[in-house]
Amino acid sequence: MQMPFLPGSDAALFLDFDGTLVGIAETPEAVKVPDGLVPLLAQLHDALDGAVAIVSGRPVDVLDRFLAPLRLPTAGEHGAHRRDAEGQLMERAPTDLSEVIAAANALANRHTGLLVERKQAAVALHYRLAPELEQLCLDTMAETVGDRPEFELLHGKCVVEIKPAGTNKGTAITAYLKEPPFIDRKPFFFGDDTTDESGFAVAQAFGGLGIKVGPGSTRATARVDGPAAVYEWLKQAADALAAPGTAPR
């Protein structure tokens, strides 16, 4: 497995949030943004002429709150919503989630430790505080999706999500790579979870690098240990891009 080399001024950075920029916490609201991360992302955004984006399962407004005052280009809810480099937000037409929410809430009301996270386009059922309920959560959400083509089931880290079919992190990164300032740049995508695999495939298909954060099988061709190693790589990248003699693109 290759260690990720540092980017040149022709790079575009795509960064997952949970498990990549911030460590995993017991609940979604309990994550801690490392000191120095926001100014570091702002520095990289400037150094790469704006070609830095967050690509996450979280809603865009939640990511903005954690990274305030920075408002980066951001794809949220696994690509269902995407804010481009000009600040324009593109959202998929809403899908009726009422049955999904009802099923997730009914299960959470019957079992201590389950948490329902209601997003705009998706619903996540978290079982981190009750890991013995994994299979029950999977079965319940799979049954709710049934064979309805408008939904897709995702199984992430201690979470089962139902999201709209047809968008994922790969489609979001592809869309960015067709627009300025990302176009014709070498994409680097860091992610830690199974839901990041579509993003690794696209980054590598466009001549860039997929970088898996932490353990687990992956199609990514590079790996780092965890969020602390991602932070260190970002710091080294910012220093290298600021070094005298780094050719601007």
Ligand SMILES: O=P(O)(O)OC[C@H]1O[C@H](O[C@H]2O[C@H](CO)[C@@H](O)[C@H](O)[C@H]2O)[C@H](O)[C@@H](O)[C@@H]1O
């Ligand atoms: O695509 P990501 O940025 O990695 O987001 C994936 C999901 O992350 C959040 O859940 C995960 O992180 C929580 C906080 O560490 C953790 O408690 C949970 O077990 C993880 O699954 C977020 O809540 C979801 O909406 C995201 O889809």
